[in-house]
Amino acid sequence: MHLEIRRLSKAYGTAWALRDIDLQLRSGECVALLGPNGAGKTTLLKTLAGLIRPTSGEIFIEGAKRSGETARRARIGILAPGDHLYEQLTAAENLQLFLALYGGTKHGAIDDALAHVGLTDWAREYVGAFSSGMKCRLSIAKWQLLDPGLLLVDEPYGVLDGNGVDLLEEYLAKVCRGGGLVVLATHDVARAAALCSRAVILKRGRVVFDEPKRASWETFFSAVGEFAPRGEAWPS
Amino acid sequence: MAILRQAAWLLWKDLLLELRRRESLLAMFFFGALLLFIFNFALDVERNKATEMAPGLLWLAVVFCGTLGLMQLFQPERENHCLEALLIAPIDRAAIFVSKACFNLLLMALVEVVVFPLYWVLFGVTAWDRLPLVFLYALLGTVGFSVLGTLFSALTLSARGREILLPLLILPLIVPVVLATIRGMDAILRNAEFAEALPWLNMLIAFDVIFVTAGILVFDWVVES
Numbered sequence: 472m473h474l475e476i477r478r479l480s481k482a483y484g485t486a487w488a489l490r491d492i493d494l495q496l497r498s499g500e501c502v503a504l505l506g507p508n509g510a511g512k513t514t515l516l517k518t519l520a521g522l523i524r525p526t527s528g529e530i531f532i533e534g535a536k537r538s539g540e541t542a543r544r545a546r547i548g549i550l551a552p553g554d555h556l557y558e559q560l561t562a563a564e565n566l567q568l569f570l571a572l573y574g575g576t577k578h579g580a581i582d583d584a585l586a587h588v589g590l591t592d593w594a595r596e597y598v599g600a601f602s603s604g605m606k607c608r609l610s611i612a613k614w615q616l617l618d619p620g621l622l623l624v625d626e627p628y629g630v631l632d633g634n635g636v637d638l639l640e641e642y643l644a645k646v647c648r649g650g651g652l653v654v655l656a657t658h659d660v661a662r663a664a665a666l667c668s669r670a671v672i673l674k675r676g677r678v679v680f681d682e683p684k685r686a687s688w689e690t691f692f693s694a695v696g697e698f699a700p701r702g703e704a705w706p707s
Numbered sequence: 708m709a710i711l712r713q714a715a716w717l718l719w720k721d722l723l724l725e726l727r728r729r730e731s732l733l734a735m736f737f738f739g740a741l742l743l744f745i746f747n748f749a750l751d752v753e754r755n756k757a758t759e760m761a762p763g764l765l766w767l768a769v770v771f772c773g774t775l776g777l778m779q780l781f782q783p784e785r786e787n788h789c790l791e792a793l794l795i796a797p798i799d800r801a802a803i804f805v806s807k808a809c810f811n812l813l814l815m816a817l818v819e820v821v822v823f824p825l826y827w828v829l830f831g832v833t834a835w836d837r838l839p840l841v842f843l844y845a846l847l848g849t850v851g852f853s854v855l856g857t858l859f860s861a862l863t864l865s866a867r868g869r870e871i872l873l874p875l876l877i878l879p880l881i882v883p884v885v886l887a888t889i890r891g892m893d894a895i896l897r898n899a900e901f902a903e904a905l906p907w908l909n910m911l912i913a914f915d916v917i918f919v920t921a922g923i924l925v926f927d928w929v930v931e932s
Contacts (some may be wrong), residue, residue, distance in 0.1 A: 520795050524931065547795055555792035557720065557783060559727045564720075571716045572796045574709075597727075 472498050472533065472620040472652040474519070479528030481514055481676075488514040490676040492528065496654065501647045503663035504656040506673035512656035515673065516623040519654065520547050532621075546573070548619030552607040552630045558599035562590055562609050565598055566616060573617045584612040588638055603630035611642055622646050624655045628662060640666055710805070713798045717806035724783050725814070731779045732814050735772040739822040742768040747829045757830035761841075762892035765826055766885055769845065770852070772822075773815050774874050777856040780811055781864055790864070794930060804857060804926035808919075812853040819845050840895045844904075847911040848888030852881055854918040861929050887911050 479492040488511045496502055504512050517523040519530065521537065530537040549555065556565050566581045585594050588608040598606060607630050614622060627639055643653050643666065657663050663670065664684070672680035725731060746752075746764050784790035793803055823842060827835065859876045863869040891907030 517791075520791075522791050522794060546797060549791065549795060551788070554788045556787055557724065557789055558786060559724050559783070560720065564723070568716060568720050569792070569796070572713060572793075572798050574797070 472650070474621065474652060475531040475534075476519075477529045477531070479515075479518065479530065480526050481511075481518060481523060482526045487676050489518065489525070492676075492678055494671065494678065494681065496652055498650050498652060499647050500669055501643060501653040501655065501667040503667035503670045504654055504673065505658075505660060505663060505670060509675075510673040511676040512673055513625055514676075516549065516625055516654065516656055519621070520549050520623055522549075546617070546619045546621070548614045548617060548622045549625065550607075550610050550614055550622060550627060551625040552610065552627055553603050554610075556598045556606055556609060556613075559597055561595050561597055562601070562612075563594040565609065566613055569613055570616050575616060577616070580616055584616045585609075587615065588612045589634070604632055604635055607631050608635055608638065611639055615642060619646075619651065621652045621654070624653065624657075626657050627655075628657060628659045636662075710799045710802045713802035714805040714809070717793075717803060718809055721783070721806060721810040722813075725810075728783075730782070731776050732817065734779075735776050735814060735818045736821060738775055739768045739772045739818050740825060742771060743822060743826055743829055752830060754831045754833075758832050758834060758896050759893075761826060761830070761832060761896055762889040765823060765845070765892070766848070766889055768822055769815065769819060769849065770878070770881070770885065772818050773811070773849070773852050773856060774877065776811055776814050777860045777873060777877070778870060780807055780857065780860045785864070790930075800927045800930060801923045803930070804861070804922055807860075808854045808857040808922065811857055812849055815849045815853060816846060819849065834896060834898075837895050837898070840904075841892050844888050844891040844895065844908065844911065847908070847915060848884050850915045851884035851911065851918050852877075854915070854922050855881055855884075858922050858926065858929060861926065884911065884914050887914065 474494075474496040476492050476494040476496075479489055480487065481489040492515065504515065506512050514523060518525050557568070560568065562585060563581055566584060570577070570581065582591070582594070585591050588611050590605065590608055590612065593601070593605065598609065601609065607627055622643070624639075624643065628636060631639060640662075643655065646653050647668070653667075655663060655667060667684065669683045670680065671678060743764075746768075750760075752760060781790065784793065794800070819842065823838065823845070826832065827838065856877050859873060859880075863872050863876065866872050887907045887910045891904050891911065894904035894907065
């Protein structure tokens with residue numbers, strides 16, 4: 472999966488959420504998308520998914536200019552905790568529905584996916600009764616089943632317990648190893664720095680930092696310094 | 708046909724949710740029955756007049772109930788941003804439209820199955836033999852209403868004051884379908900020659916074909932917007 476973003480801008484009225492974004496994201500990369508609140512991280516993720524139409528600029532997926540159809544064929548996934556699950560369907564029914572819509576017919580795959588994220592006992596329970604962390608685990612199970620080429624992850628750390636974080640990071644690493652592309656938007660700079668192979672920092676809709684991991688730690692720390700929480704434990 | 712398989716899965720999901728939420732169908736049944744009771748007490752219609760007035764009064768109830776159903780049509784997709792999940796899925800977006808229109812049609816048809824005989828009972832209409840034909844016309848009108856309503860329900864999803872906007876947009880556009888249905892039902896109930904009712908039947912079929920085709924073609928654009 473190769474993604475190229477050319478001079479991408481998005482305005483809400485007179486406010487610019489994204490301005491002239493130029494990025495090339497390659498297969499196997501895990502890209503940390505960092506930035507303070509209002510930097511445009513979620514807008515960029517949703518624009519990449521084709522859920523928001525950009526004001527100007529273009530996105531190319533595997534060299535083809537993205538239309539709604541090409542984006543869908545590329546199997547783009549969004550992992551946003553608590554989102555994209557029907558609350559009055561059970562965990563198994565949610566997975567069954569999306570697996571069917573994605574054309575999957577893996578026999579027994581739903582049970583395996585639920586077991587992997589520790590939700591076997593909750594398979595027949597309505598998602599509405601789940602905690603935020605359990606919904607996030609179910610989303611991980613969902614995307615494990617659907618196997619997207621590009622996975623966009625929006626701030627997953629706030630709701631997951633330690634084991635859940637391990638599950639997520641193990642899964643994201645697996646996607647990248649399999650030739651997929653992961654874009655992880657988060658405020659957890661330390662975790663992102665430890666997990667991702669590249670960091671992109673947005674401020675007021677512009678890219679202010681874009682470097683592979685450890686290439687320029689001083690620049691990275693100075694770029695994130697303004698919005699990283701005090702006492703953040705930096706990776707060695 | 709992939710689109711039909713996808714629409715069938717989405718319809719399964721909507722039926723399952725309705726079975727568990729019981730929001731739309733119960734409200735529509737209750738509202739439809741309530742309207743007929745109000746008409747019955749307020750109008751004090753004689754038996755022979757009741758047959759004449761049946762198409763108009765019944766369709767007033769059908770349109771109100773249908774609008775109530777349309778308000779709730781995309782409610783499951785509004786919660787947890789589930790519409791986004793459907794929009795990024797590698798499916799034909801027309802499948803979402805087809806499933807939602809079929810779901811609304813099914814709910815309205817169920818309401819009609821209860822409300823029409825209720826009118827016959829409450830107003831003392833004796834023409835029970837004509838009820839199936841009346842129901843056929845109503846069903847064709849309901850197809851047009853559901854299809855157009857689904858399109859506008861999607862169009863107003865993120866609009867402010869959609870509860871007001873939705874009926875204001877649908878009702879003027881649905882007038883040709885409502886008129887054709889009422890005139891067709893009227894011809895049937897007057898026991899007129901079928902030749903008198905046939906043009907309205909043809910018109911309804913034509914409207915339905917046009918609305919379904921247009922809906923499938925433009926739904927992608929509507930949800931993108």
